[in-house]
Amino acid sequence: MLKKEALLLIPNVLKVFLENGQIKSFTFDGRTTVKDVMVTLQDRLSLRHIEHFALVLEYSSPEQSHRFLLLQDKQPLAHVVQRTHYHGMRCLFRVSFFPKDPVELLRRDPAAFEYLYIQVGTG
Numbered sequence: 001m002l003k004k005e006a007l008l009l010i011p012n013v014l015k016v017f018l019e020n021g022q023i024k025s026f027t028f029d030g031r032t033t034v035k036d037v038m039v040t041l042q043d044r045l046s047l048r049h050i051e052h053f054a055l056v057l058e059y060s061s062p063e064q065s066h067r068f069l070l071l072q073d074k075q076p077l078a079h080v081v082q083r084t085h086y087h088g089m090r091c092l093f094r095v096s097f098f099p100k101d102p103v104e105l106l107r108r109d110p111a112a113f114e115y116l117y118i119q120v121g122t123g
Contacts, residue, residue, distance in 0.1 A: 014081050016041065016055065017092050019119045024093075028077040035073035041093055048109040052116065054096035055080075057089040070096060095119050 014026045016037065024044060026037050034055050042050045057069040057080070069089075071080060080091060095116050099105045106113040 012078075012081075014077055014091060017090055018045075019092075019094070019115060026077070028081070030076070030078060032077040033073065034071045034075045034077065034080065037077065038073065045111060045115065047112045047115070049105070049112050052095050052097060052099055052105070052112065053093060056092050056094050056096070058092050059089045068092075068094070 012028055014028060014037065016024045016026065018024060024041065026032075026040065028036075037055060038050055038053070041047070041053075047053070055071040057071065058066055059069070060066045071091075099116070102113065102116070105116065
């Protein structure tokens with residue numbers, strides 16, 4: 001398990017945890033937004049369609065199980081990193097809503113379907 005301090009070891013770097021166990025790091029400045037990270041993830045993961053995905057903050061409390069906070073595209077990354085560091089949250093790349101027709105997603109974007117499958121199969 002990661003310590004809270006490990007989430008922000010390098011200034012201006014956001015760590016995004018993927019469903020396959022990988023961690024992707026993103027450097028940012030004052031103008032970088034959540035959408036910028038999403039576009040970069042789309043490229044790095046070879047996804048053609050990311051409309052079903054989002055960045056979320058994961059946190060837990062003693063009285064509740066894991067909770068997720070969906071991030072908005074226009075949110076500045078500096079704000080997100082501050083929350084992850086000071087509140088013990090992790091940033092995840094997750095499916096934000098299940099496709100109406102998963103077979104259609106498989107046909108249009110096999111990589112996105114595989115990422116969905118990994119999340120549903122392990123989550």
